[in-house]
Amino acid sequence: MSVEMTTEKIDRVVVRFAGDSGDGMQLTGDRFTSISAALGNDLATFPDYPAEIRAPAGTLAGVSAFQVHISDHEISTHGDAPNVLVAMNPAGLKANIDVMEPGTMVIVNADSFEERDLTKAGYAANPLNDGSLSAFSVFEVPMTSITTEVCKEAGVKPRDAERSKNFFALGLVSWLFIRPTEPTITWIAERFGAKPQVAEANTRAFRAGYDFGETAELFHQRYEVTAAPFASGEYVNITGNTATSWGLIAASQQAGLPLFLGSYPITPASDILHELSKRKEFGVRTFQAEDEIAGVGAAIGAAFGGSLAVTTTSGPGMDLKAEAIGLAVSMELPLVIIDVQRAGPSTGLPTKVEQADLLSSLYGRHGESPVPVLAPKTPGECFAAAIEACRIALTYRTPVILLTDAYLANGTEPWLVPAVEDLPKIDIDFATEPNGTSPAGEPTFFPYLRNQETNARPWAVPGTPGLEHRLGGLEKADGRGTVSYDGENHELMTNLRAKKVAGIKSIYGDTFVDDATGDATIAVLGWGSTYGAINAGVQRIREAGRKAAQIHVESLNPLPEKLGDILRGYTTVLIPELNQGQFIKLIREKYLIDAQGLNKMKGVPFQAAEIEAFILQHLGENQ
Amino acid sequence: MTVTAVPITTRKDWSTDQEVRWCPGCGDYSILAALQSLLPDLGVRRENTVFVSGIGCASRFPYYMNTYGLHTIHGRAPAIATGLATSRPDLDVWVICGDGDALSIGGNHLIHALRRNVNVNILMFNNQIYGLTKGQYSPTSEPGKITKSTPFGSLDHPFNPVSLAIGAEASFVARTHDMDRAHMQETFRRAHEHHGASFVEVYQNCNVFNDGIFSTITAKENRASMLIPLTDGEQIRFGENREFGVTQLGDGQLKVVEVASVDEQSILIHDSHVDNPALAFALSHLATGVTMPTPIGVFRDVVRPEYGDQMNAQLSDAQAKRGAGDLATLFRTLPSWEIE
Numbered sequence A: 001m002s003v004e005m006t007t008e009k010i011d012r013v014v015v016r017f018a019g020d021s022g023d024g025m026q027l028t029g030d031r032f033t034s035i036s037a038a039l040g041n042d043l044a045t046f047p048d049y050p051a052e053i054r055a056p057a058g059t060l061a062g063v064s065a066f067q068v069h070i071s072d073h074e075i076s077t078h079g080d081a082p083n084v085l086v087a088m089n090p091a092g093l094k095a096n097i098d099v100m101e102p103g104t105m106v107i108v109n110a111d112s113f114e115e116r117d118l119t120k121a122g123y124a125a126n127p128l129n130d131g132s133l134s135a136f137s138v139f140e141v142p143m144t145s146i147t148t149e150v151c152k153e154a155g156v157k158p159r160d161a162e163r164s165k166n167f168f169a170l171g172l173v174s175w176l177f178i179r180p181t182e183p184t185i186t187w188i189a190e191r192f193g194a195k196p197q198v199a200e201a202n203t204r205a206f207r208a209g210y211d212f213g214e215t216a217e218l219f220h221q222r223y224e225v226t227a228a229p230f231a232s233g234e235y236v237n238i239t240g241n242t243a244t245s246w247g248l249i250a251a252s253q254q255a256g257l258p259l260f261l262g263s264y265p266i267t268p269a270s271d272i273l274h275e276l277s278k279r280k281e282f283g284v285r286t287f288q289a290e291d292e293i294a295g296v297g298a299a300i301g302a303a304f305g306g307s308l309a310v311t312t313t314s315g316p317g318m319d320l321k322a323e324a325i326g327l328a329v330s331m332e333l334p335l336v337i338i339d340v341q342r343a344g345p346s347t348g349l350p351t352k353v354e355q356a357d358l359l360s361s362l363y364g365r366h367g368e369s370p371v372p373v374l375a376p377k378t379p380g381e382c383f384a385a386a387i388e389a390c391r392i393a394l395t396y397r398t399p400v401i402l403l404t405d406a407y408l409a410n411g412t413e414p415w416l417v418p419a420v421e422d423l424p425k426i427d428i429d430f431a432t433e434p435n436g437t438s439p440a441g442e443p444t445f446f447p448y449l450r451n452q453e454t455n456a457r458p459w460a461v462p463g464t465p466g467l468e469h470r471l472g473g474l475e476k477a478d479g480r481g482t483v484s485y486d487g488e489n490h491e492l493m494t495n496l497r498a499k500k501v502a503g504i505k506s507i508y509g510d511t512f513v514d515d516a517t518g519d520a521t522i523a524v525l526g527w528g529s530t531y532g533a534i535n536a537g538v539q540r541i542r543e544a545g546r547k548a549a550q551i552h553v554e555s556l557n558p559l560p561e562k563l564g565d566i567l568r569g570y571t572t573v574l575i576p577e578l579n580q581g582q583f584i585k586l587i588r589e590k591y592l593i594d595a596q597g598l599n600k601m602k603g604v605p606f607q608a609a610e611i612e613a614f615i616l617q618h619l620g621e622n623q
Numbered sequence B: 001m002t003v004t005a006v007p008i009t010t011r012k013d014w015s016t017d018q019e020v021r022w023c024p025g026c027g028d029y030s031i032l033a034a035l036q037s038l039l040p041d042l043g044v045r046r047e048n049t050v051f052v053s054g055i056g057c058a059s060r061f062p063y064y065m066n067t068y069g070l071h072t073i074h075g076r077a078p079a080i081a082t083g084l085a086t087s088r089p090d091l092d093v094w095v096i097c098g099d100g101d102a103l104s105i106g107g108n109h110l111i112h113a114l115r116r117n118v119n120v121n122i123l124m125f126n127n128q129i130y131g132l133t134k135g136q137y138s139p140t141s142e143p144g145k146i147t148k149s150t151p152f153g154s155l156d157h158p159f160n161p162v163s164l165a166i167g168a169e170a171s172f173v174a175r176t177h178d179m180d181r182a183h184m185q186e187t188f189r190r191a192h193e194h195h196g197a198s199f200v201e202v203y204q205n206c207n208v209f210n211d212g213i214f215s216t217i218t219a220k221e222n223r224a225s226m227l228i229p230l231t232d233g234e235q236i237r238f239g240e241n242r243e244f245g246v247t248q249l250g251d252g253q254l255k256v257v258e259v260a261s262v263d264e265q266s267i268l269i270h271d272s273h274v275d276n277p278a279l280a281f282a283l284s285h286l287a288t289g290v291t292m293p294t295p296i297g298v299f300r301d302v303v304r305p306e307y308g309d310q311m312n313a314q315l316s317d318a319q320a321k322r323g324a325g326d327l328a329t330l331f332r333t334l335p336s337w338e339i340e
Helices: A025-038 A090-099 A115-121 A143-152 A158-162 A165-176 A182-191 A196-215 A240-255 A270-277 A292-304 A315-331 A358-363 A381-396 A406-410 A487-502 A528-543 A563-568 A583-591 A608-618 B028-041 B058-064 B077-087 B099-105 B107-116 B161-167 B181-193 B220-226 B278-284 B307-322
Strands: A006-009 A012-020 A042-048 A063-071 A084-087 A105-109 A137-141 A221-224 A233-239 A259-263 A285-288 A308-313 A335-341 A399-405 A412-416 A470-472 A512-514 A522-527 A549-553 A555-557 A572-577 A596-599 B049-053 B068-071 B092-098 B120-126 B172-177 B198-203 B227-230 B244-248 B254-258 B294-301 B336-339
Touching: A012 A025, A012 A090, A012 A165, A025 A042, A025 A063, A025 A165, A025 A182, A025 A233, A042 A406, A063 A090, A084 A090, A084 A165, A090 A105, A090 A115, A105 A165, A143 A158, A143 A165, A143 A196, A158 A196, A165 A182, A165 A196, A165 A221, A182 A196, A233 A240, A240 A259, A240 A270, A240 A308, A240 A335, A240 A381, A240 A399, A240 A406, A259 A270, A259 A292, A259 B077, A270 A285, A285 A292, A285 B077, A285 B307, A292 A308, A292 A315, A292 A335, A292 B068, A292 B077, A292 B107, A308 A315, A308 A381, A315 A335, A315 A358, A315 A399, A315 A470, A335 A381, A335 A406, A358 A399, A358 A555, A358 A583, A381 A399, A399 A406, A399 A528, A406 A528, A470 B058, A522 A528, A522 A583, A522 A608, A528 A549, A528 A572, A528 A608, A549 A563, A563 A583, A572 A583, A572 A608, A596 A608, B028 B058, B028 B120, B028 B181, B049 B058, B049 B077, B058 B068, B058 B092, B068 B077, B077 B092, B077 B099, B077 B107, B077 B120, B077 B307, B092 B099, B099 B107, B099 B120, B099 B161, B107 B120, B107 B161, B120 B181, B161 B172, B161 B198, B161 B278, B161 B294, B172 B181, B181 B198, B181 B294, B220 B227, B244 B278, B254 B278, B278 B294
Parallel strands: A006 A221, A012 A084, A084 A105, A105 A137, A259 A285, A259 A308, A308 A335, A335 A399, A470 B068, A522 A549, A522 A572, A572 A596, B049 B068, B049 B092, B092 B120, B120 B198, B172 B198, B227 B294
Antiparallel strands: A012 A063, A042 A063, A042 A412, A233 A412, A233 B336, A512 A549, B172 B294, B244 B254
16 A cells, blocks of 8 residues: 655755765765756755765764755755754764754664664664654665665675665655756766766666655655746856856956966865866966965966966965965065965864954064955855955955855855856056166166055066066065165055055945845844855844844955944944954954954854844844 | 067176175175176076075075066075966076075975976075074084084084985086186076076185185185086096096995096096986085085986976967867856756
């Protein structure tokens, strides 16, 4: 007798795939995301993986997870907690079960709950039998054994077949959420085309998972999340690191300058190096340097030669690059420094998010060393921010720090592919003629004679006859640019450098304010990747019929011109940050506003619920 | 762009109006003069020439050269020059550094620039002391050196810069000294002709903090007996009457001998173009200090693919195969979907 199968329409769902770092969870999550994206869902993802490539198998330390939030409406976060947890082993279950709400669904690979697996995960008793999961809707599925069985028919050895079990999980979840099978089967054929046996095993495992949902009579309900209303156009699902890379290439094309990347591999920034190293047809030179200092050093050399020069890194690399960034400040050469922030100090939590490099980006160099700092708010927005960082660097002849973070870098969102003709133009005006007269009365080049509007100095590249000049870290005489030890001149130059950066006009010069009714008295101010969680938290407040505004800053230096006035319009300003309170220091210092901070340093982003609770805590009874 | 002949220049054209601020009597003056008067003969243009330096006395060099120049940060000149030379293969890039700059704080960048074979000419002024910080021992100072920071004598075993460069897979390695302009110019000329990374150690006198450290070998009266000139195709001999020579022992080691005491045929003939670096390395270790006869000249000069050439070939190959980069195509390398 068959059980009647029903379909429930839901507006959103959060699915988390968790297993061992060797279980292919990132791939599984990524595939499920891609299928959902193609169906038109809005989505946000959160890959959460350990620092070790292969931590001891089966242990909590080795758990790799991928969370995806799909919806039929606009969303801004990867979701606070999963509605569905797919646990490939006891460790995957144990590492995630605590955040699950009662009544949510847990699908486990029942084959991996042997005593050995339980011990490795630190379970004294089998959670499938001891009643500890009674609050959840638990589905025990023998993923490994079915996968091995269906692969055996294809002549795949059990050990190899076992590795396809993630595709079984993908098949099952695809069935559960009524996702089509063809895109995955086509993708497997393309991806594993060179290894027909692997392709066959993965396809069989995927089909078996899908069919299991259909026939095993374990599940009685399927769920449907329909397409979200998007602006029309072509979309791709993009990570922050890819968006950053493409932004750099686009800037290079728009400026007509070759892109040079000097970089040393470091998590979570390496993917920018990987992506750019593939794009040689754009004339992109990628130089994997001997160390972080050489990475930025080579970029400075390339900048002097007239390239669009970039260096990419994460926190520890920023510390090493500090002296070279100061040199670029002194030489006033265009340079983009991308810091994909991770939790510190020192090696810290290399794969986990934190926003704690703000103050070091602003102030982490000796001497007065002003550097513009930008911070995009979503993965897709890294594209525009990278272009803007390049434009500022090139226009104002200055190093620019672009602060992304591990969450933006690896997280994804649907990104509206821009029309190339709509990309911002970047005008480059290399100096070609002498602009001064030498003491001997001959036409000569003054490398520090500034543009009256931008305060930028002229950029003359080697190969230009008559403009030979020397740059360096020693203080330069205003205008003429020769070495000067004069105190008056040093003060003048210090002020000029500060004035130049303070006067930068950027696309982030206007403050982003979302105050739906215009009369909120409480504002939540954020910067960088906390945008999504703050947005979701503020929405929850509004859904409860109360009022809160969201204000977001993407240019940390200089700060948006009217930010102070806007903030003073609110009785209460709240600043959530993934650090001990760095942005709040700036706001308090600059605007004398008694903002209140919410600080989190757990290596994971804020949840919407945390933001909501923080706002509620500060919302007066009548607001 | 129209191709015009390289203008005829003199030393004056290559000199800036900046007052040279090394201590009077410093060996750097003679190196500066040697290079400024050599450049007009090399058939290069001032605007295509860049001097890059780090920090230290030697590193002030770019300010005195009427070319493009970068006076950067301590030890990093080879890295900065790498970015410049690989992205601008049309330029003639020189790196000027001292022994502290190149071998202490910047040792890492030096060896990597050499192994990559980036097209730069690295001139390392070796005075075996820290001058700009007023007289501490350097990584090339002799053991036991009494300095301000080592009042009881330094404990460090020194680097042999030529050995280090050969060990770092350098394709061109030479040594010269500040007392012999003709030898310097010939060495610099060959370094410049070499396509790839050229490393030249220049023995340079610091008359304030380490005066006369090389005079045992470079003073006019000592040169014949203490300097072993390396000339390609010629026997490695020295002495007032070329009475000494270098020969190889059965175990591969080199030894200075009186030519009269051995079979003359056993005296080695120098060949800097031998691919195997063993003999060049052995020559670099013939002297373990300036109290022994010391080889000068080009130790090694071999052809190896240049880094920037290879990098740029990858770019042109990609463009030939895939066509020039197109952003619209790039944006669709990820699977895309259309929303009506």
